[in-house]
Amino acid sequence: MTTRPARSAVLTGMRDCIPFTLVIMPFALLFGVLSNEAGWDLLQTFFMSVVVIAGASQFAALQLLQENAHFLVIVLTGLAVNLRMAMYSASIAQHLGGAPLWQRAIAAYGLTDQTYGITINRFTMFPETPTPQKMAYFFGAMAVICPTWYALSLVGAVAGQAIPPEYALDFAAPITFIALFAPALRSLPHVAAALVSIVISLLFAWLPYNLWMLLAAALAMGTGALLEYRLERRRG
Amino acid sequence: MTDLKIWFVILCLGIGTYLIRFSFVGIMGARPLPGWLVRMLRFVPVAVLPALTAPLAVWPAATGGETDPARIAAAAAALAVGAWRRNVILSVFCGLCVLYLMLWLRT
Numbered sequence: 001m002t003t004r005p006a007r008s009a010v011l012t013g014m015r016d017c018i019p020f021t022l023v024i025m026p027f028a029l030l031f032g033v034l035s036n037e038a039g040w041d042l043l044q045t046f047f048m049s050v051v052v053i054a055g056a057s058q059f060a061a062l063q064l065l066q067e068n069a070h071f072l073v074i075v076l077t078g079l080a081v082n083l084r085m086a087m088y089s090a091s092i093a094q095h096l097g098g099a100p101l102w103q104r105a106i107a108a109y110g111l112t113d114q115t116y117g118i119t120i121n122r123f124t125m126f127p128e129t130p131t132p133q134k135m136a137y138f139f140g141a142m143a144v145i146c147p148t149w150y151a152l153s154l155v156g157a158v159a160g161q162a163i164p165p166e167y168a169l170d171f172a173a174p175i176t177f178i179a180l181f182a183p184a185l186r187s188l189p190h191v192a193a194a195l196v197s198i199v200i201s202l203l204f205a206w207l208p209y210n211l212w213m214l215l216a217a218a219l220a221m222g223t224g225a226l227l228e229y230r231l232e233r234r235r236g
Numbered sequence: 237m238t239d240l241k242i243w244f245v246i247l248c249l250g251i252g253t254y255l256i257r258f259s260f261v262g263i264m265g266a267r268p269l270p271g272w273l274v275r276m277l278r279f280v281p282v283a284v285l286p287a288l289t290a291p292l293a294v295w296p297a298a299t300g301g302e303t304d305p306a307r308i309a310a311a312a313a314a315l316a317v318g319a320w321r322r323n324v325i326l327s328v329f330c331g332l333c334v335l336y337l338m339l340w341l342r343t
Contacts, residue, residue, distance in 0.1 A: 019325045020324075020325075022328075023328050040242065044239075044242055044243070044246070047243075047246055048246045048250075051246055051247065051249075051250030052246065052249050052250045052253055053253075054253055056288065057249060057253065061245055061246075061249055065241070065242060065245060071241060071244065071245065074245050074249075075245060075248045075249050075252065078245075078249040078252075078253070079249065079252045079253065079256065082252075082253045082256055083256060084280075084284040084288070085253070085256050085257045086256050086257075086259050086260065087277065087280040087284060088257075088280065089256070089257055089258070089259050089260040089261045089262075090259070090260035090261075090264070090273075090277055090280075091277045091278075091280050092260075092261055093260040093261040093264050094274070094277070096261055097261065097264060101262070104258075104261050104262050105258065105262060107261060108254065108257040108258040108261050108262050109254060109257065111257040111261070113285075117281065117324070118324075120281070121324075171292075171296065171298070171307055171310060171335055172332070174289045174292040174293050174296075174307075174311060175310060175311065175314045175327075175328055175331035175332060175335070176328060177285045177286075177288050177289040178285070178286075178289055178293075178311055178314040178315050178318060178327065178331065179314050179318050179324045179325075179327035179328045179331065180281065180285055180324060181281045181282050181285040181286060181318075182314065182315050182316075182317075182318025182319045182327055183318050183319065183322040183323070183324060183327075184281050184282050185282065185318075185319045186322075189279070190279065190282045191282075193279045193282045193283050194282045194283075194286045196283075197282065197283050197284070197285075197286035197287040197290070198286045198287070198290040200287065201286070201287035201288075201290045201291055202290050202291060202294060205291045205295070212287070212291075213284070213287050213288060216283070216286075216287035217280075217283045217284045217287055218283075220279065220282065220283035220284075220286070220287065221276045221279045221280065221283040222276070224276075224278075224279035224282065224283065225272070225275045225276045225278075225279055228275065229275065
């Protein structure tokens with residue numbers, strides 16, 4: 001891990017992620033603010049950001065805890081929101097699967113929307129990069145994204161009350177998600193998959209526990225893959 | 237809402253989420269996946285992220301679930317710039333600019 005190419009890959013990963021800290025900061029701050037409003041102490045807020053490190057599920061769990069939902073409902077809802085990470089895991093395993101187990105165990109912890117989005121863009125652009133350098137790049141991304149998430153959750157909880165709602169911090173997260181998938185809209189099957197994903201999620205948003213998300217993702221993936229397969233066959 | 241319940245939720249959600257993340261990258265290793273699965277996986281970002289975003293954009297929690305022109309315009313701007321320029325940061329920047337411009341014009 002101390003070879004020169006690996007070290008430079010770590011630095012590249014860190015550098016590529018720095019602009020993204022600006023994007024996750026508001027999200028982390030908001031989690032801190034809201035958990036503070038819910039009456040959590042600093043240790044609880046910090047501990048959740050370190051242990052769970054998945055924004056959408058943290059917000060969901062926080063909300064349901066305030067509604068005094070059943071323990072199992074809260075945990076299962078949070079996990080349902082995070083099930084997409086199994087797909088990230090399978091996708092990133094194509095690139096990092098050859099690394100030692102302890103490295104994969106650490107990388108698994110840092111697999112988030114941001115680290116996945118940034119690294120998969122890089123790996124798709126340079127698929128021939130050796131595994132150790134890919135892992136180094138991923139660790140670099142983690143080293144920037146994870147501490148930012150912890151620290152800004154804490155800052156949000158401490159400075160909390162002073163952020164007025166007109167800053168619309170709520171919308172930083174959706175814009176991030178859009179920015180992460182928009183560059184992938186490079187072919188008809190990709191556009192079709194995104195459209196199915198949007199339509200199904202809106203039609204089935206009434207389903208409980210974010211189940212609509214899994215339904216939309218599964219149908220969208222099927223649509224994209226099938227359409228791509230058909231188009232390739234027609235071209236011969 | 238008891239303290240114990242909060243801690244228990246954090247712990248269980250943390251462990252469960254870790255196992256989800258570990259699933260493929262930890263257990264499957266570099267074993268080659270079947271071709272149809274690899275094809276499906278290439279569609280993960282465009283299948284998951286729009287579904288995660290669309291309800292938030294159309295029924296934002298900040299307005300109590302009421303559709304908000306500023307947030308729709310911001311989402312559209314981020315989408316258009318991202319798809320056109322293939323630049324994530326530029327896309328976020330333009331989305332936020334449109335959002336704050338629209339919110340400012342409204343006041």
